[in-house]
Amino acid sequence: MIQQQAAVLHETPLIEFKGVSKTYSSGTHALDDINIKINKGEFVFVVGSSGAGKSTFMKLIMREEKPSTGDIFVNGYHLPTMSRKQVPMLRRTMGIVFQDFRLIPTLNVFENVAFAMHVVGASSRDIRKRVSNALNLVGLGQKARSMPAQLSGGEQQRVGLARALVNKPRLIIADEPTGNVDPNMSYEIVELLTEINRRGTTVLMVTHEHQLVRDFAKRVIMIENGKIIADNSDGGLL
Amino acid sequence: MKLRSFKHLLAGGLKNIWANKLMSIASVGILVACMSIIGLAIILEENVNKTLGEIEQQNVIMVYFNDLNSVLYGGADSSVTGSIISSTNDDSSAAVSTTGDKSSSTSSTENAVDASEISQDKYMIHNEQEALDLCEKIRSVPNVASVDFVSSEEGLEKIKQGMLSKQSEYFSFLDGDNPLSSGAKVTMNDLSLFQETLTNIQSIEGVDTIQSQGDVAAKITSIKKGVSIAAYWIIGILLIISLVIVSNTIRVTMYNRKLEISIMKAVGATDWYIRIPFLIEGVTLGLFSALFTTGLLYFIYKAVIGTMKSALSISQVIPYSNFVGLLLGIFAGIGVISGFLSSVVIIGKYLKREGSEFRAI
Numbered sequence: 001m002i003q004q005q006a007a008v009l010h011e012t013p014l015i016e017f018k019g020v021s022k023t024y025s026s027g028t029h030a031l032d033d034i035n036i037k038i039n040k041g042e043f044v045f046v047v048g049s050s051g052a053g054k055s056t057f058m059k060l061i062m063r064e065e066k067p068s069t070g071d072i073f074v075n076g077y078h079l080p081t082m083s084r085k086q087v088p089m090l091r092r093t094m095g096i097v098f099q100d101f102r103l104i105p106t107l108n109v110f111e112n113v114a115f116a117m118h119v120v121g122a123s124s125r126d127i128r129k130r131v132s133n134a135l136n137l138v139g140l141g142q143k144a145r146s147m148p149a150q151l152s153g154g155e156q157q158r159v160g161l162a163r164a165l166v167n168k169p170r171l172i173i174a175d176e177p178t179g180n181v182d183p184n185m186s187y188e189i190v191e192l193l194t195e196i197n198r199r200g201t202t203v204l205m206v207t208h209e210h211q212l213v214r215d216f217a218k219r220v221i222m223i224e225n226g227k228i229i230a231d232n233s234d235g236g237l238l
Numbered sequence: 239m240k241l242r243s244f245k246h247l248l249a250g251g252l253k254n255i256w257a258n259k260l261m262s263i264a265s266v267g268i269l270v271a272c273m274s275i276i277g278l279a280i281i282l283e284e285n286v287n288k289t290l291g292e293i294e295q296q297n298v299i300m301v302y303f304n305d306l307n308s309v310l311y312g313g314a315d316s317s318v319t320g321s322i323i324s325s326t327n328d329d330s331s332a333a334v335s336t337t338g339d340k341s342s343s344t345s346s347t348e349n350a351v352d353a354s355e356i357s358q359d360k361y362m363i364h365n366e367q368e369a370l371d372l373c374e375k376i377r378s379v380p381n382v383a384s385v386d387f388v389s390s391e392e393g394l395e396k397i398k399q400g401m402l403s404k405q406s407e408y409f410s411f412l413d414g415d416n417p418l419s420s421g422a423k424v425t426m427n428d429l430s431l432f433q434e435t436l437t438n439i440q441s442i443e444g445v446d447t448i449q450s451q452g453d454v455a456a457k458i459t460s461i462k463k464g465v466s467i468a469a470y471w472i473i474g475i476l477l478i479i480s481l482v483i484v485s486n487t488i489r490v491t492m493y494n495r496k497l498e499i500s501i502m503k504a505v506g507a508t509d510w511y512i513r514i515p516f517l518i519e520g521v522t523l524g525l526f527s528a529l530f531t532t533g534l535l536y537f538i539y540k541a542v543i544g545t546m547k548s549a550l551s552i553s554q555v556i557p558y559s560n561f562v563g564l565l566l567g568i569f570a571g572i573g574v575i576s577g578f579l580s581s582v583v584i585i586g587k588y589l590k591r592e593g594s595e596f597r598a599i
Contacts, residue, residue: 062504084590085508092506102501106257116505121243167505 013037013073014171014202015061020070022056022226030056032226034070038204040170043197045213046206048223054206057223058175061204062096063087075170092120095164095201097174101156103148109135110144113163120167134162138192154185161192165201172196174205178212190216247511251518258491262523265487269527270534272476272483273569277535278542279476280565283469285543285555290462294429295383297455301439302421303372304446305363307390363444369420372444376424379442381435383425390418419446429455430462477572484576488520488584499588509589516581524573532566 015038022031031053038044048054059065060072063079072079075093077086103112113131122130135141138158148156157177164172174193178186190205190212197203207213213220222230255262363369370387377385388396394416398406426435432455440448492499502512536558543555 088503088506088508088511090506091504096504098504102497102504104498104501115501118243118246119502119505119507119511163501163505 014040014042014075015204016071016073017060018071020060020067020072022053022060022065023068030226031060031067031223034228036221036228036231038202040202041197041200043194043203043216043218044205045216045218045220046204046223047208047210047213047220052223053226054223055175056226058173058204058206062094062173063090092167093169094171094173095167095169097157097160097164097172097177099176099179101148101153101160101180103156103159105148107148108144109140109146109148109151109159112148112159113166116163116166122167130166130168131162134166135159137165137195138162152185153181154188157181157185157189158192161189161196165196169201171202171204174203176206176208178207178209186212187215243511244514247514248518251515252522254491254495254515254519255522258487258494261487261490265483265523266527266530268483269480269524269573270531272480273527273531273572274535274538276473276476276480276568276572277531277561277565278538279469279472280568281535281539281556281558281561282542283465284561286465287462288554288556290458293458294427294455295425297429297451297458298423298425299436299439299448299450300421301376301424301448302419302446303363303369304444305369305390305419307417307419363420366420368444372442373422375442376422376439376445379435379438381426381428381431382439383427384423386423388421388423390416390420393418393421426455430459432456432459480572481576481579484520484524484573485580485584487523488516488577488580491516491519492585492588503589509586512589513581513585516585517578520577520581521574522577524577525570526573528566528569528573531569532562535561535565 015036017034017036020031020034021029023029034057046054046057056065060067060079061074063074063077063082067080070080074090077090079090082090104115107115110131113134114127117127117130132141132144135144138161140155140158140162143151143155148159151159157180161174161177164174172193177193178189181189186209193203193205194216220230220232221228222232363372366389369389373385373387376382394409394412397418398409401409424439426432432450436448436450439445499512539558539561547555
């Protein structure tokens, strides 16, 4: 049964790039002829040096940018042709984790997580239940009333993770989530993401920490000079 | 949008005002100042127009009728060559239209003989009923406010009333042979149409001459126009300033809340969801300023009008209660429109910017 479920999860690409190129109006060629598929339930590290094209790759998935050429499908949406009005709907299918946590300093932990649910018009009852669950999952159930400034970097990132999870997205996009936390905490964050992935959510994580990538042995996409130069399913290329 | 989302956003918008209280207070202060000047411009314009309107009503023109006396004593061309009394701007006006040529009024017998020889090619008033009918015709001319018939006897009586008793007694011989023609005192609604109205009256058959003070009318009209134009300019400029103030408040608030906006966008907020708190903030600040200014102007009006009444000898002013609805409407309009436009345009511009929406801070 579990094997059957796993097979289904891996059948349909959640993210698909077909011949995607991106050239900015300044003339910078950020990505060149990208072809890639990321299936449901995968955990993928995206690595590459600064300016390699990782950020553009992520921006295209989040529909912050449109491709210059090519097709992109994410969670069933065709991104190049989708209207501006549809973009919020696409983003409700994904949870985004930022390197700098992006917590609102005037709201407590609970309110920061609930913020994402208010946006989608959830009821107070749902908010109470699901925010508590999300905070328990990231191990911060006891700190719901704390303010962000009272938390460590790792704890703040876990709040960010809870916020990304609370609307039950199909895809988690983590943009260098361990960039501002200490090394021990980095492992905790990736372990949390692994647990979330184990529960069926696709995870796409950008990182510079090669050791982390090696230790967790997941699929790795390496981008350099706007091209995918390696795509390995076990992290071995690093 | 769900009701609970709207309630949440409403609360968010009101919280923003408190969170940015210094900016909010500054905005309300400047808005109140602008609205006060706009309000004062409106109030003063209305009052000046009312006062000038009263002066307009006092600007009486005398219309002399082409009756037998006018023909007998008005010279060969039946026109009036001189007047005993200047009758404009004065309620004591009398229908006095006599010739300046003394020889023509020396003998009524001679004139009576002459009358039989008068050419009948011009319409003439023969009796009081015809004169009253002519008054009706004048009344039907557009822009005519009032027409008061003045018979030749009344005219003579008024002249004599203005004389010393001995002089008056001397002229008693005129009682039996009154040389004055009948006429009417006419007032107008709008002095800017003075000349046009005058021409229309003049063209009526039976009207002989018109005595008026056109220069006063022209001055009143130009003052009214000047006051209105000045008021419109003040109102226009301050409306733009108000819009800029609210826009800047919204802009500052928006930059203060870039973090929140970037998170909202990341979790799938629609553009309107992001805009609504700003809209509520802008509109609330505008409405609060409107209410405050309407109250404040009551006291300013009392003080300003009190000074003006004594300085300019204005007898009556329009009560403030007459303005409350208008001012509140205009101020609320300024507040709502500037709040709405600012949040829609400024936030809209920001939200449409692609490529850096999550990296806003």
